[in-house]
Amino acid sequence: MIGKGELLNIYESMNRMRLFETRAMELFRQGLVTGSMHLYIGEEAIAATAGVLLRKDDFITSTHRGHGHCIAKGARTDRMMAELLGRATGYCKGKGGSMHIADFEIGILGANGMVGGGIPIAAGSGITNKIMKKNDAVTVCFFGEGASNEGVFHESLNLAAVWKLPVVFLCENNLYQVFTSVKESCSVQDISVRSASYGIPGVTVDGNDVFELYKALDTAIGRCRAGEGPTLIEAKTYRWDGHYTGDGYAKGGYRTVEEIEEWKKRDPIKRLGEYLLENKMSTEDELECIHKRLEEEMKAAEEFAKASPWPEDEELMDDVYCEDIRRG
Amino acid sequence: MSVIKYSQAVRDAIAEEMRKDGNIFVMGEDVEQMGGVFGCTKGIYQEFGHDRIRNTPISEAAFVGAGLGAAITGTRVIVEMQYVDFIFCAMDQLLNQTAKIRYMSGGKVKVPLTIRTQQGSGRGNGAQHSQSLEAIFCHIPGLKVVMPATPYDAKGLLKTAIRDDNPVMFCEHKVLYNTAGEVPEEEYAIPFGAADIKRRGRDVTVIATSWMVLKALEAAKRLEREGIDAEVIDPRTLVPLDKETIITSVKKTGRAVVVHEAHEMCGIGAEIAYMISDLAFMYLDAPVKRVTSRQAPVPYSRKLEQLTIPSEDRIIEAVKSVLYL
Numbered sequence: 001m002i003g004k005g006e007l008l009n010i011y012e013s014m015n016r017m018r019l020f021e022t023r024a025m026e027l028f029r030q031g032l033v034t035g036s037m038h039l040y041i042g043e044e045a046i047a048a049t050a051g052v053l054l055r056k057d058d059f060i061t062s063t064h065r066g067h068g069h070c071i072a073k074g075a076r077t078d079r080m081m082a083e084l085l086g087r088a089t090g091y092c093k094g095k096g097g098s099m100h101i102a103d104f105e106i107g108i109l110g111a112n113g114m115v116g117g118g119i120p121i122a123a124g125s126g127i128t129n130k131i132m133k134k135n136d137a138v139t140v141c142f143f144g145e146g147a148s149n150e151g152v153f154h155e156s157l158n159l160a161a162v163w164k165l166p167v168v169f170l171c172e173n174n175l176y177q178v179f180t181s182v183k184e185s186c187s188v189q190d191i192s193v194r195s196a197s198y199g200i201p202g203v204t205v206d207g208n209d210v211f212e213l214y215k216a217l218d219t220a221i222g223r224c225r226a227g228e229g230p231t232l233i234e235a236k237t238y239r240w241d242g243h244y245t246g247d248g249y250a251k252g253g254y255r256t257v258e259e260i261e262e263w264k265k266r267d268p269i270k271r272l273g274e275y276l277l278e279n280k281m282s283t284e285d286e287l288e289c290i291h292k293r294l295e296e297e298m299k300a301a302e303e304f305a306k307a308s309p310w311p312e313d314e315e316l317m318d319d320v321y322c323e324d325i326r327r328g
Numbered sequence: 329m330s331v332i333k334y335s336q337a338v339r340d341a342i343a344e345e346m347r348k349d350g351n352i353f354v355m356g357e358d359v360e361q362m363g364g365v366f367g368c369t370k371g372i373y374q375e376f377g378h379d380r381i382r383n384t385p386i387s388e389a390a391f392v393g394a395g396l397g398a399a400i401t402g403t404r405v406i407v408e409m410q411y412v413d414f415i416f417c418a419m420d421q422l423l424n425q426t427a428k429i430r431y432m433s434g435g436k437v438k439v440p441l442t443i444r445t446q447q448g449s450g451r452g453n454g455a456q457h458s459q460s461l462e463a464i465f466c467h468i469p470g471l472k473v474v475m476p477a478t479p480y481d482a483k484g485l486l487k488t489a490i491r492d493d494n495p496v497m498f499c500e501h502k503v504l505y506n507t508a509g510e511v512p513e514e515e516y517a518i519p520f521g522a523a524d525i526k527r528r529g530r531d532v533t534v535i536a537t538s539w540m541v542l543k544a545l546e547a548a549k550r551l552e553r554e555g556i557d558a559e560v561i562d563p564r565t566l567v568p569l570d571k572e573t574i575i576t577s578v579k580k581t582g583r584a585v586v587v588h589e590a591h592e593m594c595g596i597g598a599e600i601a602y603m604i605s606d607l608a609f610m611y612l613d614a615p616v617k618r619v620t621s622r623q624a625p626v627p628y629s630r631k632l633e634q635l636t637i638p639s640e641d642r643i644i645e646a647v648k649s650v651l652y653l
Contacts, residue, residue, distance in 0.1 A: 059401065061397075090434070091433075091434065092432060092433050092434035092436070093434035093435070094434075095431060095432060095433075095434050096432045096433060096434065100432040100433065102429075102432070102433040102436065102437070103436070104400065104401075104433070104436055104437050109397065109400060109401070110429060110432070110433065112425075113424070114420055114424050114425070117393075117420060117421075117424065117425055119393070120389060120390045120391075120392070120393025120394050120396075120397065120421060121393050121394070121396055121397035121400070121421075121425065122397060123390060123393070123394045123397060124393060124394035124395060124396055124397020124398040124399070124400075124401070124405075125397045125398065125400075125401045126397075127353060127394060127397070127398040127403060128397075128398050128401035128402050128403045129401070131353065131379050131382075132351065132353060132379075132398070132402070132403045133402070151389060152389045152390060152393060152420075152421070155385070155387035155389055155390035156387075156390045156393070156394070158385055158387065158390070159384065159385055159387055159390045159391065159394060162385060163382070318435060319430055319431045319434060319435030320430070320431050320469045320470055321430070321470070321472070321494045322430070322435075322438055322493045322494050325472075325520075325521065325567070325568040326568075
């Protein structure tokens with residue numbers, strides 16, 4: 001059963017994600033963040049809940065919508081913000097950007113610009129844990145419902161099932177792959193039923209409900225640690241913003257304003273906040289205190305990023321290989 | 329020295345490295361009990377067991393990506409891609425993920441992953457089992473590309489590949505598996521980026537890769553009878569490429585022919601010809617010539633297949649043309 005401490009951690013983690021992205025969106029509008037950036041706002045409960053169940057030696061693989069996953073696994077928001085601004089102090093020295101944040105020391109095997117790209121990588125990390133190191137560490141593999149139509153999803157679930165790899169395949173079904181509804185793109189209503197093809201457990205939960213998420217994740221992670229193999233979890237949720245920031249159709253267009261507003265009423269942060277107050281697990285002052293602290297953190301992250309140097313010119317050709325192989 | 333087959337050299341390199349390093353994991357299609365379609369992992373399963381070598385499902389994208397995932401989390405991985413042609417099923421994992429992850433993460437991760445494969449024509453396998461794809465691998469920054477032509481080179485280069493902390497495309501050749509050559513019994517490894525002068529000569533530099541090295545050497549023997557002394561250079565690794573050995577040779581001979589089995593368009597021959605024109609232009613007595621497979625899929629019919637694979641005759645013709653004979 002989920003404890004009060006964990007609930008408060010999840011609450012803080014969700015708020016950290018939302019405030020980080022709210023600020024990142026502002027920097028994007030100012031032209032300081034380039035390319036495309038995909039916001040996780042509205043989906044925070046999923047990563048935050050996984051985050052409190054994972055150990056430092058566990059792994060995650062992430063997606064193009066990865067800020068929340070990285071924060072949940074312990075990434076620092078100042079170094080993330082510096083990465084978004086392309087600065088030398090960023091997680092990837094500015095060479096990765098929003099879609100490629102990685103920190104192998106804390107088990108973040110990388111956000112990913114390719115839909116489904118991280119799924120076989122997650123399976124491979126399971127080879128290291130189960131077959132080579134024979135430990136009980138697990139990998140949570142985040143991906144969207146769009147990725148569940150990619151070949152690698154099916155190939156990797158099959159491989160992980162055959163080898164009983166310790167991977168939790170965590171599908172964040174936010175109902176739209178870019179501008180196309182899941183109703184038009186997926187052959188099944190619930191992605192979790194795809195687990196049947198691979199003979200592994202599959203479960204669908206409300207992705208905005210931390211209690212449902214916790215129960216499903218705790219069970220799946222426990223199965224992994226016990227050597228019982230992978231699980232497919234589908235968390236139904238909704239992204240408030242567009243596919244990418246500045247997506248002109250974010251508000252209406254391919255989805256109705258009513259639908260968006262309906263989902264905003266199911267805001268996971270608001271839901272958990274109300275629960276904490278109603279059940280006297282926290283006070284308004286305490287929650288306000290968390291908010292203030294996080295606001296300060298984000299202000300400092302932005303200042304850190306803006307004050308950080310750009311990468312040196314030499315960085316362009318560094319890190320292609322482990323050593324310099326250039327000749328002539 | 330003992331005389332062993334090329335496939336045995338590959339097998340010995342894997343087994344010897346696995347004995348020394350308990351952290352090596354091998355996977356691929358049919359590699360376990362049967363030792364792979366070409367027998368390159370024969371006996372490995374019997375010696376090391378299921379936790380060190382595994383048959384994979386026919387899921388190239390999954391097992392290349394899983395190789396990457398295992399490699400970045402601390403395992404030294406050897407993946408066997410049964411035919412190089414099959415790697416097209418895994419191109420996202422190879423080119424977008426494996427080749428780029430180190431750079432994208434700001435150099436924070438090592439990728440000790442060797443993908444062994446075999447390529448090339450000559451056995452009537454048709455268009456989807458006969459390609460030579462090294463130029464594609466060379467084009468994407470982040471991969472190393474190796475093409476051994478002899479048992480000696482195969483063993484020494486594979487050891488270096490396995491020990492390397494970067495992803496390596498190790499391109500063997502189906503026709504070469506049954507060729508034999510001398511290999512020392514004692515431990516050795518061949519560094520990457522060191523071309524081998526397979527035959528010394530004065531008149532013309534022939535740069536050839538993989539199976540084409542053997543053809544170039546046969547062509548050189550025939551040319552010798554006509555009084556033409558060809559130098560045959562095998563770059564052995566295309567990334568990194570030993571420019572110095574090639575350029576030094578061309579400066580000496582003033583003439584160059586590049587021979588490869590891959591198609592002509594955007595092949596490694598174009599790159600080498602450019603490199604020569606850039607670094608040895610004033611030494612050239614003739615334009616650089618290429619001898620390659622024709623710009624058509626590799627045909628099944630033996631008669632047509634022989635027409636596309638560079639032959640000794642075509643190599644001799646190219647050599648004579650740069651000598652204006």
